[in-house]
Structure formats: structure tokens, C-alpha cells
Amino acid sequence: MESSDQSKKNFVKITKTIAINVTNTDTIDAIKTKVQELEGIASSKQKLFFGGTNLKGTKTVDEYNIPANSCIDLYVKDGITISI
Numbered sequence: 001m002e003s004s005d006q007s008k009k010n011f012v013k014i015t016k017t018i019a020i021n022v023t024n025t026d027t028i029d030a031i032k033t034k035v036q037e038l039e040g041i042a043s044s045k046q047k048l049f050f051g052g053t054n055l056k057g058t059k060t061v062d063e064y065n066i067p068a069n070s071c072i073d074l075y076v077k078d079g080i081t082i083s084i
Contacts, residue, residue: 024062028055049073
């Protein structure tokens with residue numbers, strides 16, 4: 001049993017949607033770079049998913065058949081620290 005004053009780590013899931021202009025020939029790595037430029041999240045820390053599929057770096061938007069106005073899910077590896 002944990003002591004009531006013992007520190008422990010928990011996570012808070014934060015959902016935020018941003019718009020990014022992409023072309024069908026953009027790679028997943030290019031999208032990660034755009035996210036890094038806009039949000040400051042290192043590309044190496046990003047995992048992108050579409051329709052439950054983990055998107056790999058050198059494949060393109062067209063190869064994954066991602067239509068316009070779709071939402072790509074971003075998960076941050078190892079989490080990020082947010083003060084609340």
C-alpha cells in the first residue's frame with residue numbers, strides 16, 4: 001500500500017486540434033516537421049496515427065489514402081510535462 005504523501009506520476013490527456021496544410025506528396029516526416037514548427041514538439045517524440053494505423057515517416061499522405069479535412073491523431077512518446 002502506498003503512503004498517502006508519496007509522490008507518484010499520473011498523466012493528463014489534453015486534446016487540441018490544429019490545422020496543417022499538406023499535399024498528397026507530403027511525407028509523414030514532413031507533417032511531423034510542420035507540427036514541430038507550430039507546436040514545439042520534437043519530431044522524434046511524435047507518433048502519428050490515422051484510422052488506427054501508425055503512420056511511418058517516408059510514406060506519403062497519398063499512400064495512406066488520407067483525405068482532405070481528416071484528423072490525424074498525435075501521441076507524444078514519453079509524454080510531456082505540463083504544470084497545472
